[in-house]
Amino acid sequence: xxxxxxxxxxxxxFNKGESYDGVYIVVYGLVSIYxxxxxxxxxxxxxxxxxxxxxMATIDLGDRSASVRALTDCxxxxxxxxxxxxxxQSLPLWSxxxxxxxxxxxxxxxxxxxALKKKFGETSRDEAQLISAAKDDVVNLVHEDQIDADRMLAxxxxxNKEDKK
Numbered sequence: 001x002x003x004x005x006x007x008x009x010x011x012x013x014f015n016k017g018e019s020y021d022g023v024y025i026v027v028y029g030l031v032s033i034y035x036x037x038x039x040x041x042x043x044x045x046x047x048x049x050x051x052x053x054x055x056m057a058t059i060d061l062g063d064r065s066a067s068v069r070a071l072t073d074c075x076x077x078x079x080x081x082x083x084x085x086x087x088x089q090s091l092p093l094w095s096x097x098x099x100x101x102x103x104x105x106x107x108x109x110x111x112x113x114x115a116l117k118k119k120f121g122e123t124s125r126d127e128a129q130l131i132s133a134a135k136d137d138v139v140n141l142v143h144e145d146q147i148d149a150d151r152m153l154a155x156x157x158x159x160n161k162e163d164k165k
Contacts, residue, residue, distance in 0.1 A: 002083065004078075005077075006073070006075050006076075007029075007070045011069065012068070012069050012070075013070065014054070015067045016036075016063075018063060019063055020057035020061070020064060021078075022079050022081045022083070023052055023055045023058055023081075024052065024054050024076045025050070025051070025052050026050065026051050026052075026074060028074065029075060030070075031047050031068050031074060032071050034067055035066050035067065038118070044066055046071065056106065056107065058081045058084050060100055060104065060107075062107070065107050
């Protein structure tokens with residue numbers, strides 16, 4: 001059964017390197033997904049209402065690849081790794097393999113981005129445009145993820161209605 005968690009602005013939900021415990025869906029609020037390097041936070045993304053985070057570690061059974069901090073007060077639904085993986089198992093095997101491949105690639109891209117930030121510090125205008133274009137591509141993928149999260153929220157609502165009967 002999913003857990004509902006309320007967190008306050010500034011709370012850290014988990015840190016890079018911690019073991020996975022499931023995925024989170026944002027009911028309301030905004031979180032930052034980031035990595036701290038030499039005392040500086042490098043933000044990979046912000047996730048708001050209907051968005052999902054924490055799925056990478058659950059999919060590839062690796063440690064958390066980034067930290068997550070609440071930028072505002074948030075209400076989250078936490079699905080355990082087992083619950084999330086059970087839902088994924090309804091997908092065809094080829095799609096699960098594709099998802100795992102994409103997660104590995106995203107982990108690699110995040111590491112490359114952090115390495116560039118370490119090496120060059122502030123990004124130049126050309127680099128910023130390149131990063132912006134890459135983020136647009138990722139936003140399109142995340143949008144699909146958000147649609148899946150919305151479906152999961154709807155499914156959970158239906159399960160809750162059945163449980164109460």
